[in-house]
Amino acid sequence: MCSIKDVAKHANVSVTTVSRVLNDFPNISAKTRQKVLDSITALDYHPDYMARSLSKQQSLIIGVIIPDCSHPFFAELVKHIEMTAENNGYKILLCNSLNDEKKERSYINMLKEKRVAGIIMGSHLINTDFYQSIHRPIITFDRYLGDNIPYIGSDNFTGGQLATQHLIDSGCKSLLHISGSHQLHTQANKRSDGFKITCIENDINYQILEYQYAQLTFDYYYEYIKTTVSPLLSEIDGVFCSNDILAYALYVYCTNHDISVPKTLKIVGYDYCQFTRLLQHPRITTIAQPIPIIGELLSKNIIQMIEDGETHNVYSQTLGVKLVKGITT
Amino acid sequence: MCSIKDVAKHANVSVTTVSRVLNDFPNISAKTRQKVLDSITALDYHPDYMARSLSKQQSLIIGVIIPDCSHPFFAELVKHIEMTAENNGYKILLCNSLNDEKKERSYINMLKEKRVAGIIMGSHLINTDFYQSIHRPIITFDRYLGDNIPYIGSDNFTGGQLATQHLIDSGCKSLLHISGSHQLHTQANKRSDGFKITCIENDINYQILEYQYAQLTFDYYYEYIKTTVSPLLSEIDGVFCSNDILAYALYVYCTNHDISVPKTLKIVGYDYCQFTRLLQHPRITTIAQPIPIIGELLSKNIIQMIEDGETHNVYSQTLGVKLVKGITT
DNA sequence: CTGAAAGCGCTTACAG
DNA sequence: CTGAAAGCGCTTACAG
Known part of the structure; x- marks a missing residue:
């Protein structure tokens, strides 16, 4: 596993320059850029996600807390949350609270440890007050937690x-x-x-x-x-x-x-x-x-909250439902 | 969000000492320890996971790659993987490959970016050779990828x-x-x-x-x-x-x-x-x-591989199956 | 028992 | 267009 230093040495440039190439900065001569790119492939270099997160003070991970991912409803919801997150460069950390309040709390602590950038909350045992002390991006499925915490749900x-x-x-x-x-x-x-x-x-x-x-x-x-x-x-x-x-x-x-x-x-x-x-x-x-739209909106909106650094722009949304006729009526 | 420095200042000790308390080192006077503990609660301090991971060069996250978490079999498998991981201090990053080879590869790259400490692989489109170039903890569900990569599966x-x-x-x-x-x-x-x-x-x-x-x-x-x-x-x-x-x-x-x-x-x-x-x-x-046992073993074994830093101690395991009689025979 | 300092691998002002 | 240096928030030899 080589680091940015190895690449810099190999390409005969500074670490700063390598970082610039990595992050697609504009002001780099085509020649230097190519040299760096070549070294990167030559060394099979991959930037260290932890280091990047630490210095940028950001995490590209979303926490998803639900009661139980083996329940068919949540299984499907999680799938669409994940797909949307992935399409936007985020990964998800999946947590099953199993309807245990202690677990819910300990999972939410991931926010304070900066492990995740935001949380999609689909498990609802903790009382509302607790959330107000967090001051970080949270969105819920189907539960009102306060004006500053949006929710997505069906009508x-x-x-x-x-x-x-x-x-x-x-x-x-x-x-x-x-x-x-x-x-x-x-x-x-x-x-x-x-x-x-x-x-x-x-x-x-x-x-x-x-x-x-x-x-x-x-x-x-x-x-x-x-x-x-x-x-x-x-x-x-x-x-x-x-x-x-x-x-x-x-x-x-x-x-x-x-x-x-x-x-x-x-x-x-x-x-x-x-x-x-x-x-x-x-x-x-x-x-x-x-369900697919609910999952998509949960992901999109939490990402917007994370990237804006503000809550005000994201509103709670209520989605249409319809009756599907079977033979039990 | 306060850092370890703030705690040190508040408790009138060095950052080193705070770190020692955090990590339960033995040689600390009871008095100092208490002082630090008090400051931690007073400031509602939570260690930054990214920083700790970077300096310790370890990640407490396991990547789980499956075709589709909304498929009932995988939904259930993931649940047990997650529960076991959680009980051992690990979290899981859930990835749906949707049986797309490109996605599989890009998810596996998480290993090279040190985002995850190891991967549980339940999606099997990439050909075997690819894995040999990774040299990091991988365990699979139901697929043989080489002698150095254990698998768990039913008989x-x-x-x-x-x-x-x-x-x-x-x-x-x-x-x-x-x-x-x-x-x-x-x-x-x-x-x-x-x-x-x-x-x-x-x-x-x-x-x-x-x-x-x-x-x-x-x-x-x-x-x-x-x-x-x-x-x-x-x-x-x-x-x-x-x-x-x-x-x-x-x-x-x-x-x-x-x-x-x-x-x-x-x-x-x-x-x-x-x-x-x-x-x-x-x-x-x-x-x-x-399914519960398969999930549990996948988690336990990948964790053992991560913590031992060696593969040899973990063996592939084949679990018993049984016939369940219904009315279709 | 405690602390000063280097280091993990990046990014980002600042300077030229 | 490029680089030296400080900093992100921790841990860990090393020294006393």
């Missing part, structure tokens, strides 16, 4: 409305919404608002259930349905689930307990992630979030 | 045998194996060997088809089945697919074309990743790879 309110209105238009008279915990003030809570308002406007009976955040797995959801949801199932004829894995777990529960979907019970999910798109039996009726 | 040969024997035991008389390209010398090719030998030993007719690596998506597989596999379907009664998404695509194709599974055609997949485990209709018969 959860409209999503809630679309899902609910669809259930009502399909003939449902009594609805249930199964939601993630409202304790965390995430934008996803607005799905419940959309649900509630649409029910009220249509003069429809409704109930809302909140599961706690833990493992976001099929098994957890299935257990939750068995213990908490199933007692209500006789009173209702339509369910709006806060995500597709949950919706699928409910569908499977119904199949196993001779509840006919969509005849007796209609189900709408949320996300339309890869798993849902692949699933053929059943095709779940769901609200589609534009 | 592909046995997997192929198990799948094939199971089809034969279920009454199949004429088998097809759909495999990834054999051009890349990955360990996965041994699945075909296991298949072939088991067919020969049992005196069974067989054929092998190779699809090209491109997008590893359901849609690609479905199209491939339509154009290339379907003409053969009348001659055979059992298929061993090289992965579960492919097996699922085949199942869906059969459903859509009135081919009864498992009656007319029996199907065995490979992987038993999250998608397959979640899938209830149908539960696919498949060969389960121990």
